[in-house]
Amino acid sequence: MRTRIGLLVVLGLGLILAPSFLGPWQTGILTRALIFAILAMSLDLLMGYAGLPSLGQSAYFGTSAYVVGLMTTRATASFWLNFGAGLTSAALLAALFGLLALRARAVTFLMITLALAQVVWALASSGRAVTRGADGLPGIGRPDLGFLPWSFDSAASFYYLVLAFFIITAVVLHRIVRSPFGLALTGIRDNEVRMRALGYNTWLHLYIAFIIAGTFAGLAGIMDVYFNSIVTPASAGVMVSADPMLMIILGGPASLLGPVLGAFLIVPLSEVVSVFTEHWLIVMGLIYILVMLFARQGLLGVLRRKAEAPG
């Protein structure tokens, strides 16, 4: 517990002060890490707490990114309108896909969520008339929040915007996992049949968790489209689903802090590697392999065991 609070304090201070010491490029990397931390935390609600390993979070990430991209380039630049539309579309899609995916559990669930997410990817890549295919939708400016006097054009100011949404996500998800609802999710993960026998509507619990996770994945997608100022089919690609899963396993599942640690390790690593070699996907592949072979109990798991070990 003490390690945990210590970690949180260090992490919080570091996050607030970081842009003062870093250039725009490094701040950009941290912004991306925060975006993926939002995505990974939301997946952790499903994977770590509810025991539903979704390999399809790219569906909601990509959908809200495209909705914001389309709204911005075709309709309105109003941040709050686009934000609302993006989140709503992610939530609605999760409500639809959840009905289908929750027919299965465990690794079959993983396979189904992967297939469903590819519907979105297929639409993004082949629906040229609307999404402009592989070219994507460029020219999406940084948001203007209206009531705030400053702009988010600089790397640092946009970083703080993402940080604010990151903190909101962390607080909301933390409250959810500590609530009776969240505890019921853990119970369902450990023994769904018993929870059903105790009178819980297990399907409804999982369904709601699925929609919440999808909505927060949509939030990450919105941040990502404003960060990149372009949305392409890659925003709905498989790696957007797989990377947060890697981050959760590396950091340690069912902790919220674990996925954040994972994101802050993986994102900077992949960004730095991509500077040195154009074949950075090989390095990413090796990271997947090595983490799964040697670090699959998660960093938090290792720390916890160290802390509990006598002497």
Place this chain on the structure above:
Amino acid sequence: MEHWIIQSANALSFASILFLLAAGFSITFGMMRVLNMAHASFFFLGAYIGMETLKRSHNFLLALVVASLFMGLAGLATYRFFLRRFSREEEFPQALLTIGVLLVASEVVRWTWGGRVYLPSGPTFATGSIALGGLIFPKYRLFLIAVGAAVSVVLWVLLTKTRLGALVRATADDAEMSQGLGVNTRYLFMGVFGLGAMLAGFGGVLAAPVLGLYSGLDWEALLLAVVVVIVGGVGSFYGLLVGSLAVAFVDTFTRWFMPELAWFTIFLPVALILAFRPHGLMGKPQ
């Protein structure tokens, strides 16, 4: 009417490709609960190795043999060095590890062969077309149908009529029990894994003259394999057969009628199946 017959022949030849591609994926998933994403890489790499062999030897059969052998070995190695280290409950780490293997293989192919599209030729005895009952069919498509039918018969005999097949089915039903009864499940798993990878490599070489070879084909192949397994149902020979046929027919005919919606339409049957028959057309509830 003739268009319908010709499109059906196309669908059958695509079903042959899907069958070869998905066989190993489906069987290892049913038997070991391993969702092997790298299975698509066996198909993908096998196709490139076949193309290189063909370029040097001008012998299509040799290309098939070489690619199958290499991919069989790659499958054995993937199981022996990676997947064997996991316990049966570690399904998600296993799946993610195989994504890593897929990424590495994918990038190595792009590094070696570049980003261009290749269209290798088929064997000389199956080039050109043939007139059958007043209709003209490309010979290679008919050749694919014949190979697909032959392999599915062999696989059916292997799985349902032999001792090995009985062991595979018993282990798929209850791995612990069959281990307790003296089956060396590790060797069995490794053998089945190698065999599945071999079939995928074999299928990759056969598919290349039809689908073409390009970077990104591996991800597409993965999705096709996933869709076949979801539609047909996990871990049964008939599920594999029915899944391959259903996906091939839906895909071929929707591409014919609605070319704009290609790729998207392939997922419609997935949604329908999940809504009405969540265990697949041939699957049993678990």
